[in-house]
Amino acid sequence: xxxxxxxxxxxxxxxxxxxxxxxxxxxxxxxxxxxxxxxxxxxxxxxxxxxxxxxxxxxxxxxxxxxxxxxxxxxxxxxxxxxxxxxxxxxxxxxxxxxxxxxxxxxxxxxxxxxxxxxxxxxxxxxxxxxxxxxxxxxxxxxxxxxxxxxxxxxxxxxxxxxxxxxxxxxxxxxxxxxxxxxxxxxxxxxxxxxxxxxxxxxxxxxxxxxxxxxxxxxxxxxxxxxxxxxxxxxxxxxxxxxxxxxxxxxxxxxxxxxxxxxxxxxxxxxxxxxxxxxxxxxxxxxxxxxxxxxxxxxxxxxxxxxxxxxxxxxxxxxxxxxxxxxxxxxxxxxxxxxxxxxxxxxxxxxxxxxxxxxxxxxxxxxxxxxxxxxxxxxxxxxxxxxxxxxxxxxxxxxxxxxxxxxxxxxxxxxxxxxxxxxxxxxxxxxxxxxxxxxxxxxxxxxxxxxxxxxxxxxxxxxxxxxxxxxxxxxxxxxxxxxxxxxxxxxxxxxxxxxxxxxxxxxxxxxxxxxxxxxxxxxxxxxxxxxxxxxxxxxxxxxxxxxxxxxxxxxxxxxxxxxxxxxxxxxxxxxxxxxxxxxxxxxxxxxxxxxxxxxxxxxxxxxxxxxxxxxxxxxxxxxxxxxxxxxxxxxxxxxxx
Amino acid sequence: xxxxxxxxxxxxxxxxxxxxxxxxxxxxxxxxxxxxxxxxxxxxxxxxxxxxxxxxxxxxxxxxxxxxxxxxxxxxxxxxxxxxxxxxxxxxxxxxxxxxxxxxxxxxxxxxxxxxxxxxxxxxxxxxxxxxxxxxxxxxxxxxxxxxxxxxxxxxxxxxxxxxxxxxxxxxxxxxxxxxxxxxxxxxxxxxxxxxxxxxxxxxxxxxxxxxxxxxxxxxxxxxxxxxxxxxxxxxxxxxxxxxxxxxxxxxxxxxxxxxxxxxxxxxxxxxxxxxxxxxxxxxxxxxxxxxxxxxxxxxxxxxxxxxxxxxxxxxxxxxxxxxxxxxxxxx
Numbered sequence: 001x002x003x004x005x006x007x008x009x010x011x012x013x014x015x016x017x018x019x020x021x022x023x024x025x026x027x028x029x030x031x032x033x034x035x036x037x038x039x040x041x042x043x044x045x046x047x048x049x050x051x052x053x054x055x056x057x058x059x060x061x062x063x064x065x066x067x068x069x070x071x072x073x074x075x076x077x078x079x080x081x082x083x084x085x086x087x088x089x090x091x092x093x094x095x096x097x098x099x100x101x102x103x104x105x106x107x108x109x110x111x112x113x114x115x116x117x118x119x120x121x122x123x124x125x126x127x128x129x130x131x132x133x134x135x136x137x138x139x140x141x142x143x144x145x146x147x148x149x150x151x152x153x154x155x156x157x158x159x160x161x162x163x164x165x166x167x168x169x170x171x172x173x174x175x176x177x178x179x180x181x182x183x184x185x186x187x188x189x190x191x192x193x194x195x196x197x198x199x200x201x202x203x204x205x206x207x208x209x210x211x212x213x214x215x216x217x218x219x220x221x222x223x224x225x226x227x228x229x230x231x232x233x234x235x236x237x238x239x240x241x242x243x244x245x246x247x248x249x250x251x252x253x254x255x256x257x258x259x260x261x262x263x264x265x266x267x268x269x270x271x272x273x274x275x276x277x278x279x280x281x282x283x284x285x286x287x288x289x290x291x292x293x294x295x296x297x298x299x300x301x302x303x304x305x306x307x308x309x310x311x312x313x314x315x316x317x318x319x320x321x322x323x324x325x326x327x328x329x330x331x332x333x334x335x336x337x338x339x340x341x342x343x344x345x346x347x348x349x350x351x352x353x354x355x356x357x358x359x360x361x362x363x364x365x366x367x368x369x370x371x372x373x374x375x376x377x378x379x380x381x382x383x384x385x386x387x388x389x390x391x392x393x394x395x396x397x398x399x400x401x402x403x404x405x406x407x408x409x410x411x412x413x414x415x416x417x418x419x420x421x422x423x424x425x426x427x428x429x430x431x432x433x434x435x436x437x438x439x440x441x442x443x444x445x446x447x448x449x450x451x452x453x454x455x456x457x458x459x460x461x462x463x464x465x466x467x468x469x470x471x472x473x474x475x476x477x478x479x480x481x482x483x484x485x486x487x488x489x490x491x492x493x494x495x496x497x498x499x500x501x502x503x504x505x506x507x508x509x510x511x512x513x514x515x516x517x518x519x520x521x522x523x524x525x526x527x528x529x530x531x532x533x534x535x536x537x538x539x540x541x542x543x544x545x546x547x548x549x550x551x552x553x554x555x556x557x558x559x560x561x562x563x564x565x566x567x568x569x570x571x572x573x574x575x576x577x578x579x580x581x582x583x584x585x586x587x588x589x590x591x592x593x594x595x596x597x598x599x600x601x602x603x604x605x606x607x608x609x610x611x612x613x614x615x616x617x618x619x620x621x622x623x624x625x626x627x628x629x630x631x632x633x634x635x636x637x638x639x640x641x
Numbered sequence: 642x643x644x645x646x647x648x649x650x651x652x653x654x655x656x657x658x659x660x661x662x663x664x665x666x667x668x669x670x671x672x673x674x675x676x677x678x679x680x681x682x683x684x685x686x687x688x689x690x691x692x693x694x695x696x697x698x699x700x701x702x703x704x705x706x707x708x709x710x711x712x713x714x715x716x717x718x719x720x721x722x723x724x725x726x727x728x729x730x731x732x733x734x735x736x737x738x739x740x741x742x743x744x745x746x747x748x749x750x751x752x753x754x755x756x757x758x759x760x761x762x763x764x765x766x767x768x769x770x771x772x773x774x775x776x777x778x779x780x781x782x783x784x785x786x787x788x789x790x791x792x793x794x795x796x797x798x799x800x801x802x803x804x805x806x807x808x809x810x811x812x813x814x815x816x817x818x819x820x821x822x823x824x825x826x827x828x829x830x831x832x833x834x835x836x837x838x839x840x841x842x843x844x845x846x847x848x849x850x851x852x853x854x855x856x857x858x859x860x861x862x863x864x865x866x867x868x869x870x871x872x873x874x875x876x877x878x879x880x881x882x883x884x885x886x887x888x889x890x891x892x893x894x895x896x897x898x899x900x901x902x903x904x905x906x907x908x909x910x911x912x913x914x915x916x917x918x919x920x921x922x923x924x925x926x927x928x929x930x931x932x933x934x935x936x937x938x939x940x941x942x943x944x945x946x947x948x949x950x951x952x953x954x955x956x957x958x959x960x961x962x963x964x965x966x967x968x969x970x971x972x973x
Contacts, residue, residue, distance in 0.1 A: 070816065075926070077729065152697055226726070226733050228703075236731065244731060261730055261737050263812070263918045264819035292816045295916040298799075302810045305803045484677045 025281040027065045030271055039271055040128070042282055047120035049105060051275045053283065055626050057095075060604050062277055063285040063628030069602070070309045071289075074296040079256065079265045080243045081313065082291065084193045086252040087620025088273075090117060091191045095606075095622065097507065097615050099187055103251055103274065111563050112182035119173040124272040125249035129203045133169040138202035140167045142209060143238075148231050157189045157196060184560055185513055193617040197240050201249040208234040253284040253625040263293040275625060284625030306330030309599035310627070312337070312611055312618065317385065318457070320595045331600045336593040340612035343394040343502025343587035345461055347371070347449065351549075351584075352529035352542060354493035357441055361426070362496065363546060368583040370422035371447075372411040374472040380464050380589055384457065394502035394587030395576055399610075401509055402572050410580040412587065419472045428473075437473035446475040449497045450489065453480035458499050461588060491528045498525050502587050505614065510569040512615075517575045518556035519544055526584050548582045601630050649955070653948050660944040661719070661937075665712050668933045668940075674704050675728045678930040702728055715937060724942075725934030729927065734938045738920060744813055745919040747831075748838055748912075753900060755843040756850055757893075764854030768889075769881065771859060783851045786844035792914045795841045799915065808833050811916030819918075842911050853892045861885035887961075894957050901950035902943040 024042045033039040092102040106118040123131040144154050154164045160179045168176045189196040206212035254267035267289040275283040299314030304326035323334045349362040377391035395407040428437040437445040451458050462478040469476050489495045519530035532541030559571045594611040604627050724734035767776045802808040809815045813834045818827040909921030927936040
């Protein structure tokens with residue numbers, strides 16, 4: 001973690017401010033612009049102390065400028081993936097998932113209460129305007145505190161005990177956020193794949209703000225854009241994450257050039273990007289990136305045809321064999337990266353089901369444990385995943401420092417005898433002619449598992465579970481639905497059990513917030529109403545009344561207030577232990593690999609990696625601005641042909 | 642005739658109003674709105690959206706108003722030529738649709754041309770040489786075209802074209818030509834890609850057209866006037882074109898009514914499979930994500946085109962076929 005007054009030196013990344021007199025190397029694609037005087041020379045474009053970055057992993061090497069990287073997206077809106085991949089944030093995770101400064105030169109934190117960001121002197125937006133604390137001030141005073149632009153006040157993550165932070169801007173390169181009580185969620189939010197942007201390109205956005213532009217000009221703009229009012233116009237133009245406004249200045253390595261709607265989006269290098277390689281070459285190496293829109297079902301086929309240089313999105317494990325076959329023909333390699341979800345597929349008994357009998361049953365830990373024990377995970381792994389996945393409960397993965405065998409296996413062994421004994425204990429002893437147990441009210445114990453209906457893989461897995469559950473006297477039906485209906489039925493308690501993927505982050509450290517393990521959001525399918533209650537601060541939903549869930553909530557709060565690593569580690573372990581004992585969610589299989597297709601000439605993409613959303617930003621932590629095309633080898637190869 | 646025309650035009654107005662109400666109701670029928678779609682989608686990518694934020698957006702999008710208000714708001718806009726606003730694309734609907742119109746038109750036009758060029762000669766041949774070897778084999782091929790699921794045919798052809806000719810999979814041009822101005826290279830690339838959708842979409846239509854033309858022509862060929870003309874010594878080719886074919890062509894004209902809307906969103910499923918940059922896939926995704934103004938305006942444009950198309954084909958039929966014209970006069 002980032003500690004007071006110290007910038008950690010990474011094991012994988014050497015981050016040293018480059019000396020002022022270093023000779024920087026101009027990207028050849030910009031040389032003509034510079035020579036023509038349309039662009040200042042590189043020394044004037046870089047900050048005084050650019051971030052010197054070098055990948056130090058195996059097979060990593062210094063690159064050359066040039067080339068175009070192609071990838072496929074399923075919908076035009078996925079143009080925002082580029083923001084995820086680019087991964088320029090105030091602070092970022094490195095490949096070990098530790099936080100490091102990126103856009104800022106340094107960040108000091110005092111017990112997670114006071115955060116001071118030091119900006120790089122001379123840092124500029126992609127349009128050449130200076131990036132200073134004024135951009136942070138604009139965000140705080142003119143966006144967040146403006147009642148019309150933000151009627152709800154600051155984002156939730158900036159509120160601690162219901163109070164906003166004190167935000168100060170001592171000079172042009174210093175920004176300070178301070179709370180009276182710790183806010184450990186702040187930096188992870190800033191470093192997220194869809195980050196909390198606490199700065200805005202003020203010089204650009206002022207023209208859409210009522211405070212800075214006279215009503216008449218603004219009214220004309222509003223009319224031209226066809227929106228309701230200036231707030232809507234401001235929000236439209238100001239969407240750094242959606243990435244749909246080519247005019248919006250950015251700090252990312254590549255800048256979108258195509259105005260939507262389109263079926264192909266082109267990104268060109270940001271001439272003011274703040275990273276250089278050890279030899280002084282301004283990053284990114286690759287000049288242009290092109291994202292082509294293709295129907296989701298065509299993405300594997302198109303990738304197999306060699307139409308993407310770097311592709312993981314839209315490709316799943318069952319495309320692996322097809323891609324391997326096509327790899328020889330079309331000159332790419334297929335790598336298998338790890339995924340970081342706690343469970344690839346998990347069952348979620350709804351503890352807030354509205355049917356009283358079922359609610360009582362789902363809330364009985366013995367029932368949940370019995371169902372979990374009656375699943376033959378080995379069979380699922382062999383039949384569907386060629387035995388390459390991990391049979392596991394929905395908990396942290398073995399690669400996490402918090403992992404213990406107990407968490408993974410306590411309720412994930414195949415043990416029909418114990419399962420039957422537990423079910424007998426609960427009092428569902430009587431069986432009907434089919435051997436299906438009968439509920440106290442006489443109904444058969446038929447579990448309807450609802451799916452979002454998008455994936456036949458889930459239905460296949462449920463089919464396998466069906467057989468072993470029947471041996472425990474439980475009949476399983478799967479009911480495909482449609483995603484929105486699926487969620488709304490769960491939120492309303494109409495669904496008794498559902499299937500979805502497990503924990504988002506299966507690779508936490510003690511410093512990772514454990515909020516996924518406690519009731520915190522309506523989107524947690526095992527206790528949607530409790531989550532809603534917390535989210536709306538008691539406005540709607542139901543108060544948590546299960547002792548174990550209550551303890552999880554208390555532990556989550558303790559974690560926030562604690563500062564020492566050992567204390568946090570203890571809290572994490574206690575929470576994982578509760579989950580292993582209580583089996584709130586029934587994890588089936590984890591560690592399903594993600595195929596990553598990489599053009600054979602694309603260098604610096606690691607052979608093994610973790611493909612994850614948060615933390616990870618998919619390719620983001622592996623720094624795509626360091627990827628480069630080895631043109632010499634490519635020409636040699638085509639000459640040989 | 643004039644009063645008939647005026648009546649037909651006037652009756653379009655209540656028809657379109659009724660369609661607009663039905664379209665709006667159907668779009669509103671599934672539970673939830675665009676924002677529930679948005680949340681579900683964000684969730685699946687691991688992003689979270691807080692309840693507060695969603696309510697704020699709902700207000701911004703005007704989804705907090707009652708359905709009746711939303712409908713009136715939309716209809717008032719339509720009457721002024723404002724198609725509304727697409728939530729998903731964050732752009733006015735006119736811009737979203739307009740961009741793809743040209744390509745939709747090219748695909749539809751090429752398909753229609755293909756259908757006619759193939760169906761006409763084959764239909765005539767099959768009818769004049771009924772139960773011949775040629776008739777049977779062409780009919781067989783036609784039925785194959787009708788029976789093969791078009792999406793399957795599309796996938797097979799895509800793979801084949803890629804492996805054999807190196808054509809990029811899906812879309813209408815190679816990726817490097819997208820968003821580029823028209824050039825010979827781009828034109829060639831379009832031709833390279835165009836034959837698959839044209840063949841796939843055209844296949845089933847062609848078969849149906851052959852059968853209809855054949856049946857109609859067979860009916861006419863038996864009639865006495867044909868026998869008379871033949872007895873009078875009219876050359877067979879001239880005879881065929883001048884009398885029975887003119888009668889048998891009616892279904893082609895009546896088809897114009899359904900052709901117009903297909904210019905906008907024809908063959909949505911095939912277009913989705915082939916990932917064509919036409920309007921069909923967009924309509925489908927708009928309906929799925931409940932992007933209601935985009936979907937609604939789309940359907941309204943289609944409804945207008947159907948109504949106009951039917952009107953035009955009625956006019957053409959009346960002009961071409963005296964029997965229809967006279968009948969129309971008589972009932973009045």
